[in-house]
Amino acid sequence: MTAAFEIAGIAGMLFTGWATDRFFGGRAARVCLLCMVFATAFITLFWLLPLPPSAMTLLLMGAGFCIYGPQALCAPLMANLVTRRGAASAVGVTSLFAYGSTVFSGWGLGLLADTCGWSAVFACLCAAGLVGVAAWLPLWRAKAHNYAT
Numbered sequence: 001m002t003a004a005f006e007i008a009g010i011a012g013m014l015f016t017g018w019a020t021d022r023f024f025g026g027r028a029a030r031v032c033l034l035c036m037v038f039a040t041a042f043i044t045l046f047w048l049l050p051l052p053p054s055a056m057t058l059l060l061m062g063a064g065f066c067i068y069g070p071q072a073l074c075a076p077l078m079a080n081l082v083t084r085r086g087a088a089s090a091v092g093v094t095s096l097f098a099y100g101s102t103v104f105s106g107w108g109l110g111l112l113a114d115t116c117g118w119s120a121v122f123a124c125l126c127a128a129g130l131v132g133v134a135a136w137l138p139l140w141r142a143k144a145h146n147y148a149t
Helices: 002-023 028-048 053-081 087-116 118-139
Strands: none
Touching: 002 028, 002 053, 028 053, 028 118, 053 087, 087 118
């Protein structure tokens, strides 16, 4: 099941990059918002629906597909939203928080699972997904400056 999540994530990463250029005119924030909505939905369904293992695997694959895309799009998105002089700083700060939070989320979710159970972990993940949707919403109308060219 873990390999399916990762493989779907790689496919999602490639698809979101292509879809950003093909259908959204380079507006990666729109793709990230849609991915966040769908990832939250997949995780919620995984948590709440008693399904056979094959269906659970498909839900995890959907979540992986939707999670990896925004992760790959964040750096170019930030670089395109700021001036040429600020691009490296924007990408650096974004990456610092993205990768730094990985350490804390792994530890925090593990502690939450140990103390409160898996239901609390999934509730926390769903809440984080909703916060992510709220964070991406203001960028829906953002246009990329694309100073790199």
